[in-house]
Amino acid sequence: MNLIEATDLRKTYRLSRRTSIDALQGVDVSIAAGEMVAIMGPSGSGKSTLMHLLGLLHAPDTDDGPAPTLRIDGVDATTLSDGERTSIRARSMGFVFQSFNLVPTLTAEENVALAAEYAGTSGSAARVAARASLASVGLAERAGHRPMELSGGEQQRVAIARALVNDPKLILGDEPTGNLDSSRAAEVLGLLRRFNRERGQTVLIVTHDQEVGAACDRIIRMRDGRIIADERVADVQVAA
Amino acid sequence: MRILRELSRRKLRTSLTITGITIGIWALVVFSSLANQINGLVGMGSEYFADKIVVTDGMAFGSSPMRLDDVEIIAGLDGVGAVQPKVEIPWDPDPAIGFGAPDFLVGTIPGADAGFETFTLELATGRQLIAEDTGNVVVLGSTIARKYGVVAGGTVDIRGESFEVLGTLQPTLSSPDTNGFIPLSTAQALYLGDLPPLVAESLQADELANQIVVFPEVGADPTTVAAAIEAAVENSATMTGAEFSETVGATTVIFNAIIIGVAAISLIVGGLSVINTMAMSVAERTREIGIRRAIGGSRRRIVRELVAEAGVIGLLGGLIGLGLGAAVVVLVNEAGRSSGTVLFDLTAQTAAFAVGFSTILGMVAGIIPAWTAARLDPVSALRYE
Numbered sequence: 001m002n003l004i005e006a007t008d009l010r011k012t013y014r015l016s017r018r019t020s021i022d023a024l025q026g027v028d029v030s031i032a033a034g035e036m037v038a039i040m041g042p043s044g045s046g047k048s049t050l051m052h053l054l055g056l057l058h059a060p061d062t063d064d065g066p067a068p069t070l071r072i073d074g075v076d077a078t079t080l081s082d083g084e085r086t087s088i089r090a091r092s093m094g095f096v097f098q099s100f101n102l103v104p105t106l107t108a109e110e111n112v113a114l115a116a117e118y119a120g121t122s123g124s125a126a127r128v129a130a131r132a133s134l135a136s137v138g139l140a141e142r143a144g145h146r147p148m149e150l151s152g153g154e155q156q157r158v159a160i161a162r163a164l165v166n167d168p169k170l171i172l173g174d175e176p177t178g179n180l181d182s183s184r185a186a187e188v189l190g191l192l193r194r195f196n197r198e199r200g201q202t203v204l205i206v207t208h209d210q211e212v213g214a215a216c217d218r219i220i221r222m223r224d225g226r227i228i229a230d231e232r233v234a235d236v237q238v239a240a
Numbered sequence: 241m242r243i244l245r246e247l248s249r250r251k252l253r254t255s256l257t258i259t260g261i262t263i264g265i266w267a268l269v270v271f272s273s274l275a276n277q278i279n280g281l282v283g284m285g286s287e288y289f290a291d292k293i294v295v296t297d298g299m300a301f302g303s304s305p306m307r308l309d310d311v312e313i314i315a316g317l318d319g320v321g322a323v324q325p326k327v328e329i330p331w332d333p334d335p336a337i338g339f340g341a342p343d344f345l346v347g348t349i350p351g352a353d354a355g356f357e358t359f360t361l362e363l364a365t366g367r368q369l370i371a372e373d374t375g376n377v378v379v380l381g382s383t384i385a386r387k388y389g390v391v392a393g394g395t396v397d398i399r400g401e402s403f404e405v406l407g408t409l410q411p412t413l414s415s416p417d418t419n420g421f422i423p424l425s426t427a428q429a430l431y432l433g434d435l436p437p438l439v440a441e442s443l444q445a446d447e448l449a450n451q452i453v454v455f456p457e458v459g460a461d462p463t464t465v466a467a468a469i470e471a472a473v474e475n476s477a478t479m480t481g482a483e484f485s486e487t488v489g490a491t492t493v494i495f496n497a498i499i500i501g502v503a504a505i506s507l508i509v510g511g512l513s514v515i516n517t518m519a520m521s522v523a524e525r526t527r528e529i530g531i532r533r534a535i536g537g538s539r540r541r542i543v544r545e546l547v548a549e550a551g552v553i554g555l556l557g558g559l560i561g562l563g564l565g566a567a568v569v570v571l572v573n574e575a576g577r578s579s580g581t582v583l584f585d586l587t588a589q590t591a592a593f594a595v596g597f598s599t600i601l602g603m604v605a606g607i608i609p610a611w612t613a614a615r616l617d618p619v620s621a622l623r624y625e
Contacts, residue, residue, distance in 0.1 A: 101530075118541070
């Protein structure tokens with residue numbers, strides 16, 4: 001069963017009155033539940049835009065062409081209000097970003113608990129969930145530290161703990177290893193792979209890194225706002 | 241706790257904003273306390289004058305002599321229930337110029353009001369004056385009693401003579417506190433001595449008064465009675481309760497306008513600085529707000545958190561302003577107490593209003609920047625450096 005089914009996704013960003021960027025020019029994509037997929041392509045290829053649409057951070061354009069469809073876990077996401085999209089992000093999705101994006105004034109535990117609270121878990125239960133989630137990424141000892149007091153790799157593991165705390169169906173990573181050295185990157189990738197295998201969570205990663213792509217089940221390659229290749233990783237390796 | 245931590249991230253700016261609100265609320269507390277005191281005095285005065293007509297000589301209110309003959313004339317008029325002559329003279333004939341009500345000696349005939357007087361003075365020690373009292377005896381208002389440190393049974397020097405203190409009164413926070421009540425005959429003799437010799441030589445002490453208090457009969461219209469008195473007694477001026485309230489009402493309006501003005505200024509200044517602080521804070525935290533929105537923080541929740549933060553700024557400013565205002569009120573009142581000048585009355589209502597007002601002010605001022613923050617696009621907010 002497909003977790004994500006989308007057709008005719010288009011997105012144009014208007015930079016000024018005269019200039020605009022056609023970031024996505026009609027993309028059809030489906031992602032099966034439990035898959036771990038990399039979206040790769042050069043800068044400006046539209047891979048981040050695609051992730052923002054699939055992560056319900058932006059809505060697809062509806063003018064100038066066939067009506068887009070976007071179903072996530074069976075729900076039609078094209079007609080949702082901002083509040084409804086926010087609620088789905090809170091409950092069913094987890095985000096991991098290149099620059100970690102932790103709230104600097106909150107401790108690791110509070111950062112993770114924040115996501116649980118946004119998903120509707122009450123204060124003390126959110127704390128318990130946060131500690132469990134931090135333990136699952138091996139950071140139980142660092143729960144009381146602020147982001148400033150943690151290394152880059154640790155911060156990204158806190159971000160993963162935050163993404164996982166609500167046990168979401170979909171984890172979205174936007175260059176999650178981009179700011180890490182190769183051994184920390186492998187650690188982070190290993191965690192995502194582990195949760196994908198153990199809990200069947202669907203993982204979608206935007207990346208430049210060939211090694212990250214190779215660790216996934218499937219690679220979607222993009223250029224100029226379109227998908228130019230969509231291949232199983234096993235096939236790639238056979239071809240190589 | 242999280243809110244305080246957020247605020248402490250920007251210590252200087254937050255404390256400047258809090259200081260701005262503090263000053264506004266401080267002014268609000270002090271001015272309101274002043275107004276409370278003045279409105280209290282006015283209210284007490286209105287209450288005192290409510291059921292009576294005060295008749296004085298038409299030339300100068302309360303200071304020129306009147307003859308007791310007038311009492312007989314007035315008592316004979318229609319609608320007059322009781323007539324009580326009074327002599328009010330300064331405690332000290334050459335009072336030092338000072339702030340606040342001067343001390344007065346009030347000579348009267350106890351009981352002459354025939355039960356019409358509703359404005360009663362409660363005793364703290366000793367007894368009230370009675371009609372049979374004569375000579376150098378006095379009942380002291382609370383402020384004077386404290387000033388001379390006497391209670392019933394003691395003596396006090398008035399104009400070089402020793403007076404026996406029959407009783408002392410409970411504080412009323414109004415003019416009776418600075419009055420010494422003496423028998424009419426005693427006051428008449430002192431009054432005669434105060435008058436210029438040219439005037440005095442044609443007068444007898446026992447026919448003097450400078451104020452005649454008239455109690456209209458129940459159901460009689462004070463205005464009609466007052467007009468009848470002015471017609472019957474040459475050169476007389478009357479003041480009814482309604483006229484008194486009208487006159488002092490104008491003063492009250494001015495004071496209340498000052499309070500509203502202070503409140504409005506603190507509203508504008510404090511509100512703008514909260515808006516500024518919160519707008520800067522939102523700009524600084526653009527990225528953080530993007531994170532919160534991306535991981536599922538709703539707009540309502542972002543607004544709520546920022547408005548709460550702004551509310552805490554207002555609350556802290558309000559509490560500190562109230563604290564400093566209360567300090568001024570207490571210190572000035574303590575300093576003035578020895579001279580009988582109580583300037584401020586800080587009521588619980590005023591205190592609660594000041595703190596509530598500044599909290600709500602902060603929250604209202606926080607709404608605009610909070611809403612701006614909540615409208616941020618999470619993706620562009622995340623790219624913001």
